[in-house]
Amino acid sequence: METIVVIDNVKKFFNVTKGLFKKHLYQIRAVDGVSFEIKRGETFGLVGESGSGKTTVARLVMRLTDPTENTIFFKGKDIFKAKGKELKDIRRRMSMVFQDPAASLNPRATILDSIKRPLEIYGYKKSEIKAIVEDTIEKVALGKELLNRYPHQLSGGQQQRASIARALVLKPEFMVLDEPTSALDVSVQAQILNILLEIQERYNLTYLFITHNLSVVRYVSDRIGVMYLGKIVEIAQVDEIYSSPLHPYTAGLLSSAPSLSPRGRSRKKLLLSGDPPSLINPPPGCRLYPRCPYAEKICREEIPELREVKTDHFVACHRAGELDFSGIVRW
Numbered sequence: 391m392e393t394i395v396v397i398d399n400v401k402k403f404f405n406v407t408k409g410l411f412k413k414h415l416y417q418i419r420a421v422d423g424v425s426f427e428i429k430r431g432e433t434f435g436l437v438g439e440s441g442s443g444k445t446t447v448a449r450l451v452m453r454l455t456d457p458t459e460n461t462i463f464f465k466g467k468d469i470f471k472a473k474g475k476e477l478k479d480i481r482r483r484m485s486m487v488f489q490d491p492a493a494s495l496n497p498r499a500t501i502l503d504s505i506k507r508p509l510e511i512y513g514y515k516k517s518e519i520k521a522i523v524e525d526t527i528e529k530v531a532l533g534k535e536l537l538n539r540y541p542h543q544l545s546g547g548q549q550q551r552a553s554i555a556r557a558l559v560l561k562p563e564f565m566v567l568d569e570p571t572s573a574l575d576v577s578v579q580a581q582i583l584n585i586l587l588e589i590q591e592r593y594n595l596t597y598l599f600i601t602h603n604l605s606v607v608r609y610v611s612d613r614i615g616v617m618y619l620g621k622i623v624e625i626a627q628v629d630e631i632y633s634s635p636l637h638p639y640t641a642g643l644l645s646s647a648p649s650l651s652p653r654g655r656s657r658k659k660l661l662l663s664g665d666p667p668s669l670i671n672p673p674p675g676c677r678l679y680p681r682c683p684y685a686e687k688i689c690r691e692e693i694p695e696l697r698e699v700k701t702d703h704f705v706a707c708h709r710a711g712e713l714d715f716s717g718i719v720r721w
């Protein structure tokens with residue numbers, strides 16, 4: 391399968407400054423050497439706790455912010471070097487759906503105006519715009535009668551369908567979905583996820599799906615990357631991650647999530663002690679070291695590289711392969 395996105399050791403640090411003269415206070419290492427690839431037609435789920443750097447990765451992939459070091463390729467092209475026509479072409483092939491649909495739709499524009507705006511920017515004719523909009527709202531199950539309303543007149547689910555329609559009108563190849571269902575009622579979440587899966591199949595879309603919700607990411611993803619404090623600690627196929635996690639952080643995350651099955655509830659839990667350390671002065675060596683019950687001397691001293699421990703299963707842990715998490719809660 392063709393690789394469509396390559397994230398190559400990307401780093402993004404934020405400098406926090408103070409006062410008129412912008413005195414440098416400290417640096418936040420929000421994304422600290424993240425690498426992964428996304429193949430055409432797949433859904434790559436990026437999961438991690440709040441503050442692990444997921445949204446910053448999404449913004450980098452969409453070129454909404456520049457990296458501090460290294461780069462990202464879209465269909466072989468360096469997105470941060472692209473200019474003019476090449477950049478415009480890349481931009482129309484990618485789109486993003488945000489967590490909060492109300493904030494991402496213009497409150498002063500009707501739903502129709504918001505959905506057709508990208509088509510106007512790209513110079514489509516009026517007659518073409520009408521046909522594309524009609525076709526797109528049908529795909530996302532958004533009633534025609536809603537087109538002349540304003541965002542505040544729609545429910546959260548309707549607003550998110552409008553945002554998806556807007557993200558879809560230019561027929562992108564790749565979409566970044568940043569917590570697209572987290573702001574919605576549980577009853578509406580499944581509808582939105584199913585719409586996303588339907589349009590993915592119809593248009594052979596590739597997704598980067600970002601969430602902290604372990605059930606959602608399992609439902610939609612083909613492969614999953616687990617982020618912890620600005621780094622990816624584990625990447626594998628979805629079933630592999632849930633049945634045989636190899637990183638203590640992933641095992642802890644799965645174990646701490648509430649389980650619906652009695653079998654899951656009765657299992658042993660893996661508890662990571664304490665809170666995540668700060669991104670300002672991350673610990674040397676493995677970032678999980680201060681919380682990890684399996685840590686050894688090497689974990690304190692050397693940063694573990696992401697390495698292929700089993701076929702297509704990558705783990706950044708010095709002890710990966712030695713540790714067995716088969717007794718812990720899984721769903």
Ligand SMILES: Nc1ncnc2c1ncn2[C@@H]1O[C@H](COP(=O)(O)OP(=O)(O)OP(=O)(O)O)[C@@H](O)[C@H]1O
Pocket residue numbers: 404405418419420438439440441442443444445446447602669
């Ligand atoms: N513009 C910014 N300036 C300073 N720090 C920032 C900026 N954007 C993000 N950060 C910091 O970078 C870290 C990673 O943030 P990010 O939003 O990427 O995490 P996240 O995993 O998406 O979390 P959440 O789910 O809460 O959005 C956080 O510590 C955050 O405070």
